[in-house]
Amino acid sequence: MxxxxxxxxxxxxxxxxxxxxxxxxxxxxxxxxxxPDDTDIAAGGTIAKLAKKGCSAVSK
Known part of the structure; x- marks a missing residue:
């Protein structure tokens, strides 16, 4: 490297x-x-990770 x-x-x-x-x-x-799909595309992985930690997510 x-x-x-x-x-x-x-x-x-x-x-x-x-x-x-x-x-x-x-x-x-x-x-x-x-x-409507911008949250899924742009932040889906982050939201899933936070949901596993117990964070609730709201998308508008």
Whole structure:
């Protein structure tokens, strides 16, 4: 792995760490999107992960 890839990988890990931390204490998630399927497409994986942790999700 070259230096550029290593730097990118370290940066990616730091960014993902902060994202995970933002949702540590989620009780309810409200997603407001312009189209009915946008929430599923854009955030489906995140919503499923939070639901497993007990966070309820509302989509409008």
């Amino acid at each position: 070259n230096t550029t890839n290593l730097e990118f990988e370290n940066l990616r890990k730091l960014l993902l760490l902060d994202v995970e931390k933002a949702f540590e204490e989620c009780n309810m998630l409200l997603s407001i999107q312009p189209h």
